[in-house]
Amino acid sequence: MKKLVLLGxxxxxxxxxxxxxxxxxGYPGTPSTEIIEYIQRSPEAEERKIHKIxxxxxxxxxxxxxxxxxxxxxxxxxxxxxxxxxxxxxxxxSALTGANGGIIVAVADDPSMHSSQNEQDSRVxxxxxxxxxxxxxxxxEAYDMQRYGFELSEKFNLPVLLRITTRLSHSRADVVRGxxxxxxKLSMPKDPNQFMLLPAFARxxxxxxxxLQPEYDKVSEESPFNNFTDGKDKSVGIIACGLAYNxxxxxxxxxxxxxxxxxxxxxxxxRKMVEKITSECDSILxxxxxxxxxxxxxxxxxxxxxxxxxxxxxxVPRDGELNPTIVRKALGLGQFKSNPIPEIVEKRPPALCRxxxxxxxxxxxxxxxxxxxxxxxxxxxxCYTLGFxxxxxxxxxxxxxxASITMAVGAASAxxxxxxxxxxxxxxxxxxxxxxxxxxxxxxxxxIIIVDNDTTAMTGMQxxxxxGMIEDICEGIGVEKEHIRIFNPLPNKHDENVKIIEEExxxxxxxxxxxxxxxxxxxxxxxxxxxKK
Amino acid sequence: MKKDIILSGVGGQGIxxxxxxxxxxxxxxxxxxxxxxxHGMSQRGGDVQSHLRISDNKIYSDLIAEGKADLIIxxxxxxxxxxxxxxxxxxxxxxxxxxxxxxxxxxxxxxVIAKIDEQPKKVSLDADMIxxxxxxxxxMNMVMLGAASPYLDLPVEKLKEGIRTVFGRKGExxxxxxxxxxxxxxxxxxxx
Ligand SMILES: Cc1ncc(C[n+]2csc(CCOP(=O)(O)OP(=O)(O)O)c2C)c(N)n1
Ligand code: SF4
Numbered sequence: 001m002k003k004l005v006l007l008g009x010x011x012x013x014x015x016x017x018x019x020x021x022x023x024x025x026g027y028p029g030t031p032s033t034e035i036i037e038y039i040q041r042s043p044e045a046e047e048r049k050i051h052k053i054x055x056x057x058x059x060x061x062x063x064x065x066x067x068x069x070x071x072x073x074x075x076x077x078x079x080x081x082x083x084x085x086x087x088x089x090x091x092x093x094s095a096l097t098g099a100n101g102g103i104i105v106a107v108a109d110d111p112s113m114h115s116s117q118n119e120q121d122s123r124v125x126x127x128x129x130x131x132x133x134x135x136x137x138x139x140x141e142a143y144d145m146q147r148y149g150f151e152l153s154e155k156f157n158l159p160v161l162l163r164i165t166t167r168l169s170h171s172r173a174d175v176v177r178g179x180x181x182x183x184x185k186l187s188m189p190k191d192p193n194q195f196m197l198l199p200a201f202a203r204x205x206x207x208x209x210x211x212l213q214p215e216y217d218k219v220s221e222e223s224p225f226n227n228f229t230d231g232k233d234k235s236v237g238i239i240a241c242g243l244a245y246n247x248x249x250x251x252x253x254x255x256x257x258x259x260x261x262x263x264x265x266x267x268x269x270x271r272k273m274v275e276k277i278t279s280e281c282d283s284i285l286x287x288x289x290x291x292x293x294x295x296x297x298x299x300x301x302x303x304x305x306x307x308x309x310x311x312x313x314x315x316v317p318r319d320g321e322l323n324p325t326i327v328r329k330a331l332g333l334g335q336f337k338s339n340p341i342p343e344i345v346e347k348r349p350p351a352l353c354r355x356x357x358x359x360x361x362x363x364x365x366x367x368x369x370x371x372x373x374x375x376x377x378x379x380x381x382x383c384y385t386l387g388f389x390x391x392x393x394x395x396x397x398x399x400x401x402x403a404s405i406t407m408a409v410g411a412a413s414a415x416x417x418x419x420x421x422x423x424x425x426x427x428x429x430x431x432x433x434x435x436x437x438x439x440x441x442x443x444x445x446x447x448i449i450i451v452d453n454d455t456t457a458m459t460g461m462q463x464x465x466x467x468g469m470i471e472d473i474c475e476g477i478g479v480e481k482e483h484i485r486i487f488n489p490l491p492n493k494h495d496e497n498v499k500i501i502e503e504e505x506x507x508x509x510x511x512x513x514x515x516x517x518x519x520x521x522x523x524x525x526x527x528x529x530x531x532k533k
Numbered sequence: 534m535k536k537d538i539i540l541s542g543v544g545g546q547g548i549x550x551x552x553x554x555x556x557x558x559x560x561x562x563x564x565x566x567x568x569x570x571x572h573g574m575s576q577r578g579g580d581v582q583s584h585l586r587i588s589d590n591k592i593y594s595d596l597i598a599e600g601k602a603d604l605i606i607x608x609x610x611x612x613x614x615x616x617x618x619x620x621x622x623x624x625x626x627x628x629x630x631x632x633x634x635x636x637x638x639x640x641x642x643x644x645v646i647a648k649i650d651e652q653p654k655k656v657s658l659d660a661d662m663i664x665x666x667x668x669x670x671x672x673m674n675m676v677m678l679g680a681a682s683p684y685l686d687l688p689v690e691k692l693k694e695g696i697r698t699v700f701g702r703k704g705e706x707x708x709x710x711x712x713x714x715x716x717x718x719x720x721x722x723x724x725x
Contacts, residue, residue, distance in 0.1 A: 005560060007570075030573035115573030171569035171584075171595035174560065243595075250594035324598035336600025339617045342648045344640040346611070348543065350579035351635065383577065458574065 006175045008168035011139040012076075012106055013038035015146030020181040022073035022101070023051030025061035027430065028459035029080030030115035031169035032108035036078055037460075048183070056465045057401075057430040058083035062090040065103055069159075070195055072187035073101040074150050081109040081122050082400065086431070088125070094159050095129040096197055096205040100189040102150035103159035108169045111290050111321035117381070117400065119319065121290035126161040126267065130209055132216060133161045133267040134225065135242035139173040141225060141265060147178060152219070156212060157194075165289045165321065168243050216268050225265035228273050233258035236309075237281030238331075239274070239294060241265065244287035247327040269294060283307035285315065285330060289322050351386055357517035358384045360489035360497070361451050362394040364515075365420070367494070368501035372418060378411065380404035380432075382424035383457045383519070395422055402431030409435065409444045418505045421448045426456035429466035433473065439510045440478040447504050447511045450474075451489075453519040461522060474512045483507055489515040534564070534686055535588035537597045539616045542608035543633045544576040547674035551606065552583045554678060554695035558687045559587035561694065569595040578635050580612055587687075606681045608660070608674055609633045610645045625654045627681040627722070629673065631661035656680055656722045663717050672714035679718025689719075 006014060013035045016024065026036045039045045039052045051068070055061035058079040068075040077087075084091060084107050091105065107125075110116040126133035134149055136142040142164065149160045193201055220226060231237075237260045240248045245263045262277045264270065278284055278298065284306060286295040295310040309315040315330050316322070328335065352359050361384075369376055379385060379395035380403060387394040397407060404421035412419035423432050428450050439446055450470055456462040466473060474484050485504060487497045497515070504511035538555070540548040549570060556566050569584040584597045599618045605626045607613030613628035620626065628649060632642050649657055660676040667676075675696065682692055693712060700708045 003560070005556060005566060005568075034572070114571070114575070167569055167595050170572050171567060172556065173567045173592070173595075174565065246593040246595065250598065253590075253593065323596045324594045324601075328598060336598060337622050338600035338620055339622075341617055342614050344611075344644050344648065345614050346636060346638050346640060348578075348580040348611075348636055350544065350574050350577035353577065386577065458577075460572070460576075 003174040003176055005172050006139055006143075007034055007170060007172050008136070008139050008142045008164055009034035009108070009170070010038045011142040011175050012146060012162070012164070013042070014175070014177065015143035016076045016104065017042060017044055017050065018177060018180050019147040019150050020074050020183045021050055021076055022183050023065070023068045024076040024078065025051070025055050025064045025068075026078035027055055027058045027061055027083060028456055028462045029083050029108075030459055031110055031166040032078050032080045032083070032106065033459050033462070034169070035076070035106060037462075054462055054465065058087035059090055062087040062094070062105070065105075066090065066094055066097065066195070069099045069101040069103045070189060071101065073184050075101060075103055077103065077105045079107055080116065081107055081120050082117060083107070084122055084125055086401070091125065092129050093197060095131055095209060096202055097195045098157040098205075099153050099159050100157070100187070100194065101184050102153035104146065104149045104153065104162050105159055106162040106164065109163060109165045109290055111165055114166055117398070119290065121293060122161065122163045123267065123293050124291060126163065127293070129161070130213065131159060131161050132156070132219070133163055135163045135265050135267070136168060137242050137245040137263070137265055139168070139171070139175050142168065143175045144178065145225070147181065148224070156215070158212075163242070165243055167321065213268070217271050220266045220268050221270045221272055223266035223270070226270045226273065227263050228276065229261045229263075231258045231260040234260065234281045235283065237262070237277040237284050239264060239277065239284060239286045241288040241294065243289050244322050244327065247322055247324045248287055248331075250324045251328050251331055251333060264294070269297065274298070278306055283309060286310035287316065287322065287327060287330065349389065351389065352383065353520055355520045356383070357453050357489045357515065357519065358387055358451055359392070360491055360494070361449065361515040362387045362392045364489065364494055364497035364501055365422070365449065366392065366394055367498045368505060369418065369420070376416065376418050377420045377422055378404045378407040379422040380424060380427045381458070382427055383453075384422060384424055384451050387422070401427050402435055405432050405435035405439060405446075405448055408446045408448065409439050409442055412444045412446050413442065417445065419444075419446045420505075421446060423448065423450055425450060425452040425454070425466055425470060426462075426464040428470065429464055433477065436474065436477050436479070436510075436512075444510055445508050447501070447513060449513045449515065452514050452516045453522070455519050455522045457519045457521070461519070470514055479510050479512050483509065483511040484514070485511070486514045486516055489517050535590070536586070536604065536685065537602045538585040538604045538606060539597065539602045539619050540583040540585055540606050541612040541616050542581060543612060543635065544578050544581045546608045546633065547671075548581060548583055548608060550699055551674050551678045552585050553699055554692060555585060555587070555685065555687070557695035557698060558691035561691050562687060564589055565592050567592045567595050580615060582612075582616060604681065604684055606677060608677050610642070610649060610657070611640065614645065614648055623654065625656070625684050626652045627656045627677065627684065629660040629677055630657050631659050656725050658718070658721045658725070660718065663721060664714055667713050667717060668710050672711050675711045675714035676718035676721075679715035679720075680722035682715070682719050683722055
């Protein structure tokens with residue numbers, strides 16, 4: 001079969017399509033977004049009517065996937081690492097219900113926080129939920145792990161977590177396709193109570209999950225993705241996980257590595273292999289992308305007598321992503337000669353585009369709030385977060401999706417006036433609705449500004465689920481109609497927009513203001529396929 | 534043959550098309566490829582780079598180690614300098630000299646060019662100007678690809694085929710304009 005050149009994310013998508021996928025559910029988030037975007041563009045997916053519409057958020061996506069699995073079909077769930085926090089309730093409990101049709105939960109972590117608020121390591125969640133975790137080291141493995149993952153999921157009737165990180169998500173390489181599998185037939189769970197977690201059932205299911213653990217160990221011991229390569233020099237043994245394995249091997253392109261190497265891409269960690277390498281070697285270097293998960297397990301609470309090097313002892317930096325240079329240093333190999341960045345080079349942070357509608361919303365807001373001083377605006381996550389930067393300096397907070405409205409409610413309850421929230425349309429659909437309901441039921445004195453640019457801009461122009469419905473939603477939730485105001489954020493409308501904001505600040509209750517103008521990259525451009533029209 | 538290339542510029546300047554075309558030519562030439570890109574927040578006018586690696590042998594890392602790049606191809610002069618730690622000591626820097634100024638503290642352009650001129654092996658040209666002469670500044674990236682082409686050790690015909698593939702669906706006129714941009718860039722580099 002012809003080779004394809006695919007991003008890691010695209011390899012996951014193609015692998016899933018080729019392995020009998022019936023549906024993909026997810027919410028955009030860098031670095032995971034291209035998985036579903038690829039499925040949305042795929043003619044095969046279109047022809048087979050694979051489900052591929054974005055969900056409102058990661059939790060709804062995970063639950064929809066559970067429903068598809070209940071009906072016996074293979075399903076993929078995608079999200080970025082912090083999305084798993086949103087989906088965590090469904091995710092954790094899915095370890096107890098298990099799967100009927102195979103479930104792969106593909107989560108993309110972002111160490112070094114290229115586009116994220118934190119760098120949490122999803123493997124910790126996988127361990128927490130006691131699931132099998134697959135961590136591909138390259139694009140081919142990302143492809144191959146779909147078939148393997150679905151089979152594993154159906155073998156144990158449990159979801160499988162697939163963890164990738166930014167560099168694999170967004171790096172292309174050639175991938176050879178495998179055999180094409182057909183989709184599962186619709187079939188209910190054999191056990192009609194499989195997805196019933198009343199305590200009496202849950203207790204039984206939890207014991208079953210615990211009893212499965214020794215079997216997991218066996219599977220990971222025999223996994224094609226874990227392997228041990230012996231070496232003569234036992235002064236150091238190297239454990240390398242996922243992508244870290246590539247950075248390791250990069251340093252031995254021209255000369256053989258003399259140290260024993262254990263590559264881990266399937267967890268739980270293969271116990272016998274770990275015992276072998278630790279008993280034979282004087283010290284162990286652990287190379288893992290993200291948090292020192294394996295390193296901590298090997299050290300144990302008391303720091304066992306093994307000589308373990310890694311992120312905890314400073315051999316590798318405690319935070320941030322790995323790269324071949326860092327790994328080279330950890331291996332004690334000499335660095336290559338090169339020149340430093342000249343001092344004149346300045347940072348070039350991302351910024352709002354020229355002509356962006358958010359600019360005019362912030363200008364109007366700044367004028368309206370001038371007399372109250374700084375610190376009154378709670379914001380959220382999206383392009384509009386860049387309004388924090390000069391010259392706007394318009395917002396004070398960005399915590400997690402949806403937190404603008406709820407933090408404004410909390411601050412208003414504490415007596416802060418004015419208390420303003422700025423949230424994007426997609427973020428509002430993701431997790432603003434419930435916060436708005438709180439604002440209404442708490443009768444909060446807040447002004448909520450929903451900046452509607454007709455798209456999910458920050459992650460690359462996906463459809464936003466609330467487009468065309470925002471006013472109706474707000475009214476339905478209980479915001480008074482006369483306090484739902486819409487304006488067009490344009491420079492020549494500055495004064496009237498300022499007046500609208502001031503009026504709503506002076507209203508003692510919940511106001512919603514919707515500045516509405518499409519993102520300049522949306523105008524005149526057909527939006528990407530897959531979403532609603 | 535093995536080439537490790539850093540492509541750099543500002544989000545929106547079109548470095549990914551350069552990467553795609555080199556990648557196309559390499560794969561058509563039966564080579565292995567790895568191409569790490571930047572997606573996400575930096576695409577909003579921030580600095581962006583792509584690590585492009587092509588080789589006759591299997592490639593492990595998606596990222597190039599510091600001091601190992603054979604080539605920097607930059608569509609913006611300050612962005613050429615940002616990746617200097619990656620360039621091996623006898624590597625080539627191929628850069629556009631036209632600054633893209635979207636920050637208030639952009640350094641004095643003369644001193645940026647002076648730093649570039651300190652490079653022992655460099656090709657620098659005003660690719661924006663050449664592109665404008667051809668028709669539109671949008672094909673500046675193909676001027677830069679043309680300027681870099683003598684240093685890629687890839688058949689020119691394959692690179693041009695890549696241009697036809699990438700721009701094909703935009704019509705014959707756009708394809709020809711980009712091919713012309715490529716030729717002009719190549720000529721400019723050869724005359725340096
Ligand atoms: C829980 C979670 N899921 C996804 C993301 C990724 N993400 C960041 S901003 C954003 C979209 C914002 O869209 P919108 O609110 O419409 O604002 P815009 O970027 O269009 O201004 C997404 C999906 C995230 N940071 N956190
Ligand atoms: S992508 Fe759109 S919403 Fe984002 S900064 Fe640019 S114009 Fe504004």
